[in-house]
Amino acid sequence: MKELLAQRVNPDVSSALSGLFPQDPNPTAITFAAGSPNEKLFPVKEVQAAFNTAIEQEGAHLFQYQSSQGNPALRQKLADRIAKWGNVTTTAENVLLTVGGQQGVELVAKALLNDGDDIAVEVPTYIGALAAFDLYRPRYHAVGLQPDGIDLDQVEATMQRYPHTKLLYTVPDYHNPTGITMSVDKRRKLVELANRYNFVILEDTPYRDLGYEHAPLPAIKSFDTEGRVAFLSSFSKIMMPALRTGWLVADGELLQAILKMRLASDLEATGVTHAAINAYMDHNDLDAHIRAMNDHYRQQRDAMLTGLRDYFPDEATYTKPAGGFFDWVTLPKGIDAGQLMLNVISPDAHVTYVPATNFYPNRDVHNALRLSFSGVDPATIDAGMHRLGDQLKAAVRQVNPVI
Amino acid sequence: MKELLAQRVNPDVSSALSGLFPQDPNPTAITFAAGSPNEKLFPVKEVQAAFNTAIEQEGAHLFQYQSSQGNPALRQKLADRIAKWGNVTTTAENVLLTVGGQQGVELVAKALLNDGDDIAVEVPTYIGALAAFDLYRPRYHAVGLQPDGIDLDQVEATMQRYPHTKLLYTVPDYHNPTGITMSVDKRRKLVELANRYNFVILEDTPYRDLGYEHAPLPAIKSFDTEGRVAFLSSFSKIMMPALRTGWLVADGELLQAILKMRLASDLEATGVTHAAINAYMDHNDLDAHIRAMNDHYRQQRDAMLTGLRDYFPDEATYTKPAGGFFDWVTLPKGIDAGQLMLNVISPDAHVTYVPATNFYPNRDVHNALRLSFSGVDPATIDAGMHRLGDQLKAAVRQVNPVI
Numbered sequence: 001m002k003e004l005l006a007q008r009v010n011p012d013v014s015s016a017l018s019g020l021f022p023q024d025p026n027p028t029a030i031t032f033a034a035g036s037p038n039e040k041l042f043p044v045k046e047v048q049a050a051f052n053t054a055i056e057q058e059g060a061h062l063f064q065y066q067s068s069q070g071n072p073a074l075r076q077k078l079a080d081r082i083a084k085w086g087n088v089t090t091t092a093e094n095v096l097l098t099v100g101g102q103q104g105v106e107l108v109a110k111a112l113l114n115d116g117d118d119i120a121v122e123v124p125t126y127i128g129a130l131a132a133f134d135l136y137r138p139r140y141h142a143v144g145l146q147p148d149g150i151d152l153d154q155v156e157a158t159m160q161r162y163p164h165t166k167l168l169y170t171v172p173d174y175h176n177p178t179g180i181t182m183s184v185d186k187r188r189k190l191v192e193l194a195n196r197y198n199f200v201i202l203e204d205t206p207y208r209d210l211g212y213e214h215a216p217l218p219a220i221k222s223f224d225t226e227g228r229v230a231f232l233s234s235f236s237k238i239m240m241p242a243l244r245t246g247w248l249v250a251d252g253e254l255l256q257a258i259l260k261m262r263l264a265s266d267l268e269a270t271g272v273t274h275a276a277i278n279a280y281m282d283h284n285d286l287d288a289h290i291r292a293m294n295d296h297y298r299q300q301r302d303a304m305l306t307g308l309r310d311y312f313p314d315e316a317t318y319t320k321p322a323g324g325f326f327d328w329v330t331l332p333k334g335i336d337a338g339q340l341m342l343n344v345i346s347p348d349a350h351v352t353y354v355p356a357t358n359f360y361p362n363r364d365v366h367n368a369l370r371l372s373f374s375g376v377d378p379a380t381i382d383a384g385m386h387r388l389g390d391q392l393k394a395a396v397r398q399v400n401p402v403i
Numbered sequence: 404m405k406e407l408l409a410q411r412v413n414p415d416v417s418s419a420l421s422g423l424f425p426q427d428p429n430p431t432a433i434t435f436a437a438g439s440p441n442e443k444l445f446p447v448k449e450v451q452a453a454f455n456t457a458i459e460q461e462g463a464h465l466f467q468y469q470s471s472q473g474n475p476a477l478r479q480k481l482a483d484r485i486a487k488w489g490n491v492t493t494t495a496e497n498v499l500l501t502v503g504g505q506q507g508v509e510l511v512a513k514a515l516l517n518d519g520d521d522i523a524v525e526v527p528t529y530i531g532a533l534a535a536f537d538l539y540r541p542r543y544h545a546v547g548l549q550p551d552g553i554d555l556d557q558v559e560a561t562m563q564r565y566p567h568t569k570l571l572y573t574v575p576d577y578h579n580p581t582g583i584t585m586s587v588d589k590r591r592k593l594v595e596l597a598n599r600y601n602f603v604i605l606e607d608t609p610y611r612d613l614g615y616e617h618a619p620l621p622a623i624k625s626f627d628t629e630g631r632v633a634f635l636s637s638f639s640k641i642m643m644p645a646l647r648t649g650w651l652v653a654d655g656e657l658l659q660a661i662l663k664m665r666l667a668s669d670l671e672a673t674g675v676t677h678a679a680i681n682a683y684m685d686h687n688d689l690d691a692h693i694r695a696m697n698d699h700y701r702q703q704r705d706a707m708l709t710g711l712r713d714y715f716p717d718e719a720t721y722t723k724p725a726g727g728f729f730d731w732v733t734l735p736k737g738i739d740a741g742q743l744m745l746n747v748i749s750p751d752a753h754v755t756y757v758p759a760t761n762f763y764p765n766r767d768v769h770n771a772l773r774l775s776f777s778g779v780d781p782a783t784i785d786a787g788m789h790r791l792g793d794q795l796k797a798a799v800r801q802v803n804p805v806i
């Protein structure tokens with residue numbers, strides 16, 4: 001059978017997305033690995049009511065084949081929403097509802113990439129995006145991150161060296177995995193570079209509403225003058241993942257290409273769910289829900305930053321996210337965070353995280369890790385960070401023995 | 404922008420799936436084009452209750468990230484179902500829930516096809532499958548249909564001539580667009596050919612439960628001895644399309660490859676909907692629903708066959724489907740069913756259908772058309788067939804003038 005499989009399957013390499021989150025049956029186990037939202041914050045009753053409202057209002061026709069682009073009323077709400085919170089002027093006709101943000105990434109890749117095409121990605125970057133891009137076997141060019149976001153000099157150097165680069169992928173808000181946010185000035189300049197060097201920007205921003213310090217910044221898409229930016233967000237983090245509803249904003253030929261790929265891939269997404277989200281937004285204040293949720297996540301973020309300060313070795317450096325779910329910790333060179341977790345920290349201390357290698361297209365960085373605070377309450381974060389910090393201190397001592 | 408798009412987008416050729424169903428605002432318009440199920444037969448109240456049951460039983464966790472493969476209880480029910488009705492022995496671990504049947508086709512194509520790979524398809528065949536395959540730019544080999552299904556001599560000749568053919572796509576039950584059903588004997592022999600010539604069979608069977616003359620036949624998958632058959636079905640026709648839930652049964656390396664593609668494409672399908680379908684099946688008799696539905700569709704099918712007999716020109720030949728949604732009509736050579744509909748029948752008689760060209764990978768057959776009886780009640784079918792028959796008689800007279 002193996003000889004019949006497509007090259008993209010690459011059966012000898014497991015998906016970057018699979019096996020990420022090892023199950024530890026130990027009752028004291030604490031995981032900072034999964035980037036899942038906190039279930040306790042889900043508006044379950046309101047969403048149940050919204051399903052009933054949608055079904056009662058629309059009846060049988062709601063369950064018929066709908067449109068490939070998705071529920072028009074919900075698309076209008078999203079166009080209004082990104083105008084209000086992201087300074088993007090657009091229309092419902094430019095919005096496509098996707099099966100989670102993941103499908104949005106896959107569709108943009110599908111619409112742009114031939115085998116071996118050049119693309120630029122931030123490093124580290126979102127694992128699921130790498131998995132989607134891998135399907136189209138691109139040549140990756142890595143661009144570093146600075147505290148105010150992507151390194152524009154590296155972007156420009158990449159485009160000069162690889163002038164056929166078609167796509168740059170970025171997570172500008174509370175970046176996964178580092179928590180970094182791109183400055184407004186860099187957003188504007190990144191679009192200028194896209195215009196100058198003729199590439200598309202995929203702005204993937206599932207966390208943009210989850211800010212714990214300030215309102216959302218203008219989207220990169222708000223500076224787009226040539227239809228070069230595909231904006232992508234999702235209801236997974238601000239409502240619930242199992243609604244499987246992402247949304248993409250694009251223009252012109254790029255939008256048409258994405259729509260064509262969508263139609264051929266799965267025809268359309270779940271009309272019932274879209275109508276339920278629309279009814280939820282009619283009868284509830286989504287922004288009030290997000291504010292209440294952010295009050296919780298802020299405490300979780302603070303507990304993690306306190307743990308980093310109090311328990312981690314001085315040799316470890318870490319980011320200070322102003323929102324989102326993640327913190328990125330860099331350890332001294334010579335420590336392999338993956339091996340350490342697998343062989344020592346998970347079996348002995350029953351704490352897990354995601355090692356750095358998964359976030360790099362070439363899997364060539366080992367001395368860093370992603371911590372997620374989204375699924376764990378502050379007391380558990382404190383306990384887990386204490387145990388993890390002790391383990392990392394021991395590991396650092398082994399690398400740098402005190403003489 | 405065009406120069407940045409992938410070759411698969413082929414922006415100069417519109418998707419086979421788009422623009423299929425022109426909207427005619429005339430109040431007397433009748434469409435035999437759309438293959439949509441009859442909304443009046445949807446179990447709306449029961450499905451609404453099932454959403455409530457699922458949400459109340461599982462609570463917040465139902466809305467969390469679930470599994471990429473889909474709800475285990477529903478997968479077990481589907482494994483049992485295909486054992487009972489298709490003679491396939493399998494397990495829940497071999498079932499994958501997809502976003503409609505369409506995603507199942509796309510994932511199998513994605514798991515198997517490199518650019519330019521050889522695949523075999525029945526002609527005519529399902530438009531959406533061609534759209535999904537087109538994404539992977541295969542070399543198509545057309546295999547004809549006989550009254551008892553695929554022409555096995557042509558299959559064998561194709562495999563001898565193109566020994567690297569990886570995939571054969573077939574709709575064995577109440578075929579879209581012809582309504583033909585493959586005999587049990589041919590199913591067994593097709594698997595023998597797959598074993599001998601080393602190819603995969605994609606058995607796409609969304610209509611298998613919609614038989615108006617007999618119980619479903621054993622699936623092609625039931626004869627599979629080497630894990631070469633991917634079986635695909637869907638809830639779109641037996642329950643409702645907007646549930647967007649298809650299901651795929653596969654084995655071994657092929658299943659693993661498909662799962663990997665799925666994870667990278669959209670992570671997972673809608674857990675809430677899966678749980679609702681599962682609750683529906685717990686509290687309702689799906690087979691009783693299907694029987695009641697089939698009583699209606701049988702009347703619609705009969706009305707169409709009566710119309711074909713009474714109103715169509717003698718020069719037209721047509722199939723006699725024992726189930727499903729479709730009838731296939733062949734006109735004398737020299738009649739272009741697409742041009743005829745666009746220029747004459749739709750504007751003058753306000754009746755629409757899908758012209759043959761859409762169902763051929765090379766779009767090279769013009770003198771045939773697909774009629775769907777699924778969305779139209781018997782009286783409307785009679786009226787529409789009368790108008791359509793008159794038009795076709797006139798068209799035939801023009802081609803074969805009486806001397």
